[in-house]
Amino acid sequence: MTNSSATEPDNTRAAPPPSLLTDAAFRLLVEAVEDYAIFLLDANGHVATWNNGARRIKGYDAGEIVGRHFSVFYPPDDIAAGKPQHTLATAARAGRVEDEGWRIRKDGSRFWANVVITALHDEQGNPIGFAKVTRDMTDRLRLAELQHARELSAHVQTALENERASIARELHDDLGQQLAALKMQVSLLDTTPQNARFAQQALTQIDTIIGSLRRIAAGLRPPVLDDLGLFAAIDWLVCDYRRRYDLTIHLDIEGDEAGIDTTASTSLFRLVQEALTNVVRHARASEVRIAIVRASSRCTLTIEDDGCGADIRRGRAAGTFGLLGMGERVRQLGGAIEFRSAPGAGFRIAVDIPLKGVADDDPTASPVP
Ligand SMILES: Nc1ncnc2c1ncn2[C@@H]1O[C@H](COP(=O)(O)OP(=O)(O)OP(=O)(O)O)[C@@H](O)[C@H]1O
Ligand SMILES: [Mg+2]
Known part of the structure; x- marks a missing residue:
C-alpha cells in the first residue's frame, strides 16, 4: 500500500508573491547577474544602467561608465568605421541586432563578445x-581557434607525409630507372681497351649516384615501411643510426602489428626517428633503449x-618543433605522450596509443608505460 499523497509532486503552479513582481526586485535580479553584462543605453547610445556582470566583464564601476557613450567598448578601427552608430541604427530599425566581435575592457585588453541590442519603446x-x-x-573562441589549429596541423602532417612519399617514389621509379638503364648502356659499350678504364669509372660513378638516390629516398620514406611494415622499418632505422653514429x-619489440594502421605506423616511425635525431644532436648519450609493446588494444x-638530459620545465625554446610535433602526432592518434628529463638524468619519452579494431583482450594491461 502506498501513500500517494505524500509522494506525488505538487503540479499546481504557485503565483509569485506580489513583492517579486516589483521593478525594484527585477532590477535586483538584473544587477545580481554575473555572467552577462546587462545594461540600458539611452536613445543616443549613452550608458544608463550597469550591472555586476558588466562590471566583471568590462572592468568599469557604475560611477565610471554611466553617462558615457557605449562606443567606448569598441576597438578603434570599429569606431573609425562607425560600427557603434550603425549597430544602434540597425537595432532601432529592426528591433534587435546580434553581433560577435572584439570589444575593449577598461584596462585596454580585448575580449570576444556576443552582443544583443534590443530597441525599447514606451507605451505609445x-x-x-x-x-x-x-x-x-x-x-x-580560443577553443574553436585551438581546434582549428589542430585540424590544420593534422592536415599539414598528412600532406607532408604524402608529399614525401611521392617524392621518394619519383626518385626511385623515375631517376632510379633511368640510371639503371644508363648503367646497362655503358656496360654494353663496345669499348677499346683504352676506353674500358673510362667506362669502368662511369659505371662506378653511376653506382655511387644510385646509392645516394636510394639513401635520399629512404630518408624521405623508407620503402621498408610500406613493404615490410612498421617493426621492420624501425629495425632498419635503428641499424642505420647504430652504423652512422656508433x-x-x-x-625490444613485443607483439605483432595488428591494429597499427598506416597513420599510426607513420607516426610511430617518425616519433622514433625524431627521438633518435634528438639523441644524436643533444644527448651525448652512450646508450639508448627503445621498447615497443603491442598488447591488447594499445601500443x-x-x-x-x-645522456645529459634537459630542463624540460623551462618550456619550449623558440624555433624548436620536434617534441611539439611528437605531441601533435600522438594527440591525433588519441593517445598520450610523456617527456621525462632533468639535467644530467637522461631523457625519456613514453607514448601510449589506442588501436582501432583490436579487441581489448587483457583487462589488466596498463595503458601508460
Ligand atoms: N634526448 C635528449 N637529450 C637531451 N636534451 C634533449 C633531448 N631531446 C630533446 N632535448 C632538448 O629538448 C629541446 C627540444 O627538442 P626538439 O626536438 O623539440 O627541438 P630541437 O631538436 O632543438 O629542434 P627541431 O625542431 O629541429 O627538432 C632540445 O633543444 C634539447 O634541448
Ligand atoms: Mg629535435
Whole structure:
C-alpha cells in the first residue's frame, strides 16, 4: 500500500508573491547577474544602467561608465568605421541586432563578445533607448581557434607525409630507372681497351649516384615501411643510426602489428626517428633503449637515453618543433605522450596509443608505460 499523497509532486503552479513582481526586485535580479553584462543605453547610445556582470566583464564601476557613450567598448578601427552608430541604427530599425566581435575592457585588453541590442519603446511606441546584453565568449573562441589549429596541423602532417612519399617514389621509379638503364648502356659499350678504364669509372660513378638516390629516398620514406611494415622499418632505422653514429641502441619489440594502421605506423616511425635525431644532436648519450609493446588494444613506445638530459620545465625554446610535433602526432592518434628529463638524468619519452579494431583482450594491461 502506498501513500500517494505524500509522494506525488505538487503540479499546481504557485503565483509569485506580489513583492517579486516589483521593478525594484527585477532590477535586483538584473544587477545580481554575473555572467552577462546587462545594461540600458539611452536613445543616443549613452550608458544608463550597469550591472555586476558588466562590471566583471568590462572592468568599469557604475560611477565610471554611466553617462558615457557605449562606443567606448569598441576597438578603434570599429569606431573609425562607425560600427557603434550603425549597430544602434540597425537595432532601432529592426528591433534587435546580434553581433560577435572584439570589444575593449577598461584596462585596454580585448575580449570576444556576443552582443544583443534590443530597441525599447514606451507605451505609445516612442523609442526610449536600448537594452544591451553582452557575453564574454573569449574562452569559446580560443577553443574553436585551438581546434582549428589542430585540424590544420593534422592536415599539414598528412600532406607532408604524402608529399614525401611521392617524392621518394619519383626518385626511385623515375631517376632510379633511368640510371639503371644508363648503367646497362655503358656496360654494353663496345669499348677499346683504352676506353674500358673510362667506362669502368662511369659505371662506378653511376653506382655511387644510385646509392645516394636510394639513401635520399629512404630518408624521405623508407620503402621498408610500406613493404615490410612498421617493426621492420624501425629495425632498419635503428641499424642505420647504430652504423652512422656508433651508438649503442637496444631495441625490444613485443607483439605483432595488428591494429597499427598506416597513420599510426607513420607516426610511430617518425616519433622514433625524431627521438633518435634528438639523441644524436643533444644527448651525448652512450646508450639508448627503445621498447615497443603491442598488447591488447594499445601500443606503447618508450625511448630513453642515458645522456645529459634537459630542463624540460623551462618550456619550449623558440624555433624548436620536434617534441611539439611528437605531441601533435600522438594527440591525433588519441593517445598520450610523456617527456621525462632533468639535467644530467637522461631523457625519456613514453607514448601510449589506442588501436582501432583490436579487441581489448587483457583487462589488466596498463595503458601508460
Ligand atoms: N634526448 C635528449 N637529450 C637531451 N636534451 C634533449 C633531448 N631531446 C630533446 N632535448 C632538448 O629538448 C629541446 C627540444 O627538442 P626538439 O626536438 O623539440 O627541438 P630541437 O631538436 O632543438 O629542434 P627541431 O625542431 O629541429 O627538432 C632540445 O633543444 C634539447 O634541448
Ligand atoms: Mg629535435
